[in-house]
Amino acid sequence: MIKIPLLKDHHNHFFTYSALNNAIDLFNVNAKDIALKTISEQQNPKMTIAKGWFDTYYNFAQTDINRFPPLIIINNSLHKYLFNKAAAEIIKLDFPEWVKNNNNQNWVEKNLMQIISYISRFYKFNKDDYETALNILLAKGVYFASDMFVTDTAIIDFLSENSQNKRTEIWTSPNLFPKLNNKQKSVCKGVKIFTDGALGAYTAAIKNYKINSNPILTHTNTELSQKIEQLLDFNTGIAIHCIGDIAIEQTITCLENHKNRLGKYPVRLEHAQFITKKQAFKAKDLGLTLSMQPNFNMDSIIYSDRLDKEYCKANNPFRMLIDDASFIPGKDLILGSDGMPTGIEGCIQQSIFPPIPEQKLSLDEFVSAYCIDNTKYGHIEIEIDQLKKKIISRIIFKNNLQY
Ligand SMILES: [Zn+2]
Known part of the structure; x- marks a missing residue:
């Protein structure tokens, strides 16, 4: 049995999912x-x-x-x-x-x-639901979960008045951010934009699908480059959703246009599922952080109806990113779940025994990229059965933790 710390989910939609708990x-x-x-x-x-x-x-x-x-x-x-x-x-x-x-x-x-x-917003934010949601998180082995897109100012105000909050961080929309006051801005890690769709809706921008699809780039190159310029003026973090190789290529090209302005605040590529080796080297060069989800390793199986063999193999190429492009787990390679699903069960099996060998993470890499740095509030017991290629996890946590 191995003890690992509780999870820090770098890409979740904590408040949205909490509202949708009902x-x-x-x-x-x-x-x-x-x-x-x-x-x-x-x-x-x-x-x-x-x-x-x-x-x-x-x-x-x-x-x-x-x-x-x-x-x-x-x-x-x-x-x-x-x-x-x-x-x-x-x-x-x-x-x-x-x-x-x-x-x-x-x-x-x-x-x-x-x-x-x-x-x-059909479910109004309130403090009790927030605390319940944090307890649900803990029971899933998660101490900390981000929300990549909060536009409800009731939540932003609540967080700015509860500065002891250490269990969530929020990102917001580029439309709302300039309208916030400084106190509200200070609780936002940054702003998030989208450059393509998702595999579930056949809209992630990859070169080819096996079946009828509608790959979408949400911006032209000029539009995206201008958007990035505008976001850099905000002096905050930037998170860019890009799943397909085409969207990643466009994002990197546009970021290169502003190369000398990068580095002050984190710029993250969210998902980056089909990042190629060439793109990975460029991303490393630009100092970007890859924010990825090992639970999406399974897309290579569940979306094999729409992805051809090459794309199934190219999904979440963690070995290439770490071994060849020198991304460092916990530093510029961070992990989360996107809430699909949230928790240790949905990710540990797929990280250690993934469907595609390229996707494998060592337990040390997993802990560096996906866990908090202490076991004060609880821990997760992991048993690895190498023969059956199965992982059993047990979550040990303290009840009624303060946020
Ligand atoms: Zn997301």
Whole structure:
């Protein structure tokens, strides 16, 4: 048995997921009839929200969902949304563009964070839910979780008034950041932008998919370069979502245009799942941090319906990043979950015994890139069965921890 510290999840959506803790969870559902039964048993007459839907397994027709009271269904990737007629009537009142454009994936990708923020606001932020959510985190082996996109100023104000908070950090939108006062700005680690979509919605910008797809770059090169220039003026961190090799290439090219302005604040590439060796060397050269998710190693299996063999193999190439491009776990290679799912169970097995050998991390590398630096508040016991290639983990933690 080996003891490791609790996790520090560098890329999560802690507040959004906390709000959505109350939503129906379809994560473990793999058939439409079960999904519909689950929704009908747990519906809320005002607005029912269901998350964790995998369109790899099943799809909904409008006729399936129109018989329910207001209902929004969120794809597990958070990049695809469905709502019924009754929900459309409500959404129309304060977010009519979404109703008009929900079938336009291009628009959805560009307005993703507005959509997620809008949905999570059906649940008002309060301190009790926050504390409950922190306890849920602990039970999953996570001491610290970031939220990559907070636009609810109630949360920002709460954090700036509770400066002892050591268990979360937040990033915000480039639209909101300049409007914040200095106190509010000081609790934001930085701002986050998107350059492509996601594999779950067939919109991550990779060169080719096996099946019908819609790879999306949310900016032209000129637009992205200008955007980066504007973000550098904010004097804060910058997190750039880029999953596909095309989006990573574009991001690196645009960052190179501002090379002499980089280095003062962290610039992170989020996901970087299909980063090539050439891109990795350039990213290292520019001093970028790669913020990656070993739980997405599994995409090589679950998305083999859409990814060809070469892409399945190229997903999360941790060995190349560490051994060849000299990224250092915990320094410029940091790990998180994106909340899909949050916790030790979803990542340790895939890190030590990944589906693709290139994805393997040693336990030391895992701890450096994914754990806090002490065991004051608890720890995780790990048993590695080399023969069965299985990991058993047990979480030991102190109850009722203060935040
Ligand atoms: Zn994310």
